[in-house]
Amino acid sequence: MLVFTETWTSSIIPTMPQWTPHSNVADVLSLGPRTAGQLMQVGVRTVTELLAAKPQAVALRLGEERFRAEIIELWQREAQLVLAAPALPLIAARTLVVIGYHNPEKIARSTPTELLGAIETTIRQGSSAVWLEKNSPPSVSELE
DSSP states (O other), X not given: OOXXXXXXXXXXXXXXXXXOTTSBHHHHTTOOHHHHHHHHHTTOXXXXXXXXXXXXXXXXXXXXXXXOHHHHHHHHHHHHHHHHOTTSOHHXXXXXXXTTOOOHHHHHHOOHXXXXXXXXXXXXXXXXXXXXXXXXXXXXXXXX
């Protein structure tokens, strides 16, 4: 019989990062190095700076079509959700925000079937679904 001690498992299994308002926004949002660099150039390094920024102003300073004000607003909601629910995996936070679930209380009141329905509806509507379309939706058992 194999017994795992707490020391052994804690050295193998990584712990969830403890995100704070002072955390690097690129880490919290899982942004790539190019996007992180562009945000840094316009003065957005931390979650606090992202949350304080006016989305339209950041979008204008970034000057690229892919960084519309709506995208900056989604990043702000995602960062707020990650801070409010630190145990939530980053991919789950992004998915929930894209489908309109950025309030932890609303998420807690939802069933896995409701969440999957919202994911499918968002993909069909195509609004903010480009990111969702590139990733496989979770199963009901993953949401339970």
